Amino acid sequence: MRIISAADIAGLLTHSALVDALGEAFRTEISVPLRHHHRIPQADGSPEAMLLLMPAWTASAGRQFVGTKIVSVYPGNGARNLPAIYGSYILSSGETGAPLAVLDGTELTAWRTACASALAARSLARKDAVRHVMVGAGALAPHLIRAHAAVRPIRHVAVWNRSRERAAHLVEGLKGTLPGVTLTVASDLEGAVREADIVSCATIATNPVVSGDWLKPGAHLDLVGGYTPSMRETDDAAVQRASLFVDTRTGGLHEAGDIVDPIRRGVITEADVKADLFDLCRGKHPGRGADDEITLFKSVGTALEDLAAAMLVWRSLDR
Template sequence: MIHISAEDIDRCLTHAGLVDILREAFRAGAVQPLRHHHTVERPQGSDVTLLLMPAWSDPSNGTGETYIGVKVVTVSPDNNTIGKPAIMGVYLLLDGATGEPRALIDGQRLTLWRTACASALAASYLAREDAERLLVVGAGALAPHLARAHASQRPIREIKIWNRTPANAEKVAEALRAEGYHASMAGNLDAAVSWADIVSCATLSSEPLVRGQFLRPGTHVDLVGAYAPTMREGDDAAISRSAVYVDTRAGATKEAGDIVQAIKSGALALQDIKADLFELSRGERPGRQSPDEITLFKSVGAAIEDLAAGIAVYKAFNGETGPH
């Protein structure tokens, strides 16, 4: 069994390439049981969430080569106060026929890549083709990946970063500027939402941050945080004004606070969810219908994304393919 580090992953992947890999993965499908959630109570501070996310190649799709993968992830909100990422984890890739361990992959970095690229995959169907202005809400480890991934699919010319702590937003903007992006810190969130063509939100917020009243016609909203029913990033107005799409129906309708709470309040009905990534990737349901339509994509993460990214990294690391 080989060990693949975060730096190895960065050498093995490109954002545009991984978007295409995820597109093919959603077209082909995989077996992915609903992920396991466990709350690890702490006597002091916030509880830790333990997530177990298994998936394996669907033998019915005729691809021949099969793999099994499982990701073990912890989400520790208090890590931000000590300068560590909230999300930690590892990914174990196994041979689908023999069960032999093939690779132990850095789960934190793999999650950043696949999460950002899943959002960019959705944006390839839902964001306007001329979208140039990107707002990233949140300044965690995922923020620069979201900026790079969206820029791989749309002609992003300007990026703004908003965070409750302005200094953290400026750090992300500075890092992106060093890569050649036109990036800056956003001072007022509502004004930045009104400015943006794409709003990509990745926070651990339990209260809505993106308010629907400030969304301009034609905006695409990408909600990545709020992975639990008690969390929320967009308000009811953002949901009710938008054509709503999700990564997976099973996950989003059970775990995503933005969807669960909106259904409970009546701002959204189950039948109002237009499509998931399987349907979009297979062309079974349409994406954006008009230039003025407001679209909203809610991501909670899917094990099929980890499996596809893990296989791609493993093959590139072994020299079976070039960087994806």
Template sequence: MLLLSEAETKEALPFPALIAALEDMFRTGCDMPVRHHHDIKVPGEPDATLLLMPAWVPGRYSGVKIAHVVPGNADRGLAAVSASYLLSDARTGAALALIDGGELTARRTAAASALAAKYLAREESSELLVAGTGRLASNLIGAHAAVRPIRSVKVWGRSHDKAQGVADRAKAEYGLSVEVADNLEEACATADIISAATLSIDPLIKGAWLKPGTHLDLVGAFRPDMRESDDEAVCRGRVFVDTREGCCKEGGDIVQPLKSGVLTPERILADLYNLTRGSHPGRTAPVEITLFKSVGAALEDLAGAVLAYRSVKASMVWK
């Protein structure tokens, strides 16, 4: 059985190949039961979340991710997500690989956003704003730059020092112009793509700030009580999701507007299944504001795990 460290997992999942793998998996499909989602009390700080996410392609591969999401880790200088992924042979049940789940999650999440942007962001989108300073921030920069001609990146966070750290790392890794945005409203007003990856409870991105043609990518706020966008953003935007079932049950940016009546199920125009299979065209006009909400899916983990396994096995053969 292969054991892939964080660094090995990253090396095995370059964004262009990972985005293509996700696109293929959404297009062809797999078996994906509803994930187990459990709150875990952590004394003196916000609840943690335990996720169990299985998926399989009959006769080929099966896998399961065990993940903990711990908001309080930010104060400890630790990553919010800690996870492991077990990939097996779906025909025999034999274990094939144990993959670093934190790196797999970060990269496949960013790749799903980039896959959506491929269909929803204007082709000439060149300015990216990332709201958030966690592990996902730099991954989102790399992933979006793989599908759109990103030349300028701004990073906003509640901590200027953390935002500067993200900017410095992204500049070094991707060779892009990356700077810190101190004013979120001003940064939103000029961005072509806004990617929010926070654990915010209250809306950060206001619909009034969005210029025509903006693509709003909402990655954080993975629980019903969390939210990154306000009602006006939902009203102004053409709404898309990664999976309807997941977002309508778990993502506060969809759950809360549905509950209040601001959003109706019919206004959720498509998910990544529809987009990749061509049953919805995605963006249809340059001036449209598009809003994409993701909560993650076991399908994405499986696609990434299979790609990582195959990549490492192929490199071993060549060596």
């Protein structure tokens, strides 16, 4: 059995290759049971933590794989200068069940989450999108910036974070890694969003950070951070103005606060969610329908994405 580190994953993957692999996975037969959620109260008063178990296995002909991700989510870790998410991924043979590898699940999650958003952007963002606003400066942010730049001709990226220092640190770290892209720190979030072609949010906000009234015609809003029904990164105006899409209906209609909360209050209905990534990748929905259409993609993650990413890493080892 191989141990595959975060550095190994970063050295083996590219964002464009993983976007392609995810697209293929959403067209393939992969079994994905509902993930297990286990809440972990914190005695020190920190926000409640969560343990996630996410299994999946290939169901079509060919070499078979089984994978399970074990994830801990500790929102209070920011105060400790630690990542909010830790994880391990176990990849096994689908024929024998023998373990093949243990992968760094934190790195794998960052890659697959960002590339799932980029996969959605292939169908939902304008083809001429050049301005990207990144809301949040955590571990996901650099991956989201690079992944969107891999599928759209991004030329300007503005990073906003509640801590300007963290936003500046991210911008400094990315300089020189994206040729032809100008990176800046946004002081005025509303002003930056009003100019943006793509807006990505990767925060742990429980109340809206981005208003739908700020979105210009043709904008694409990419919501990644909220992972429970009580978390919101955008407001009701956004879900009312935009054409709505999710990664999976199973997750989006049950776990995504930006979708679940307005449905519960009658602001929108389930029928307003036009498609998920299965529909987009299999050609059942065309995606963006007009240049001035506002689109919104809500991601909560699925074990299918983890398995696809782990399989790509495993196969890349043999090259």
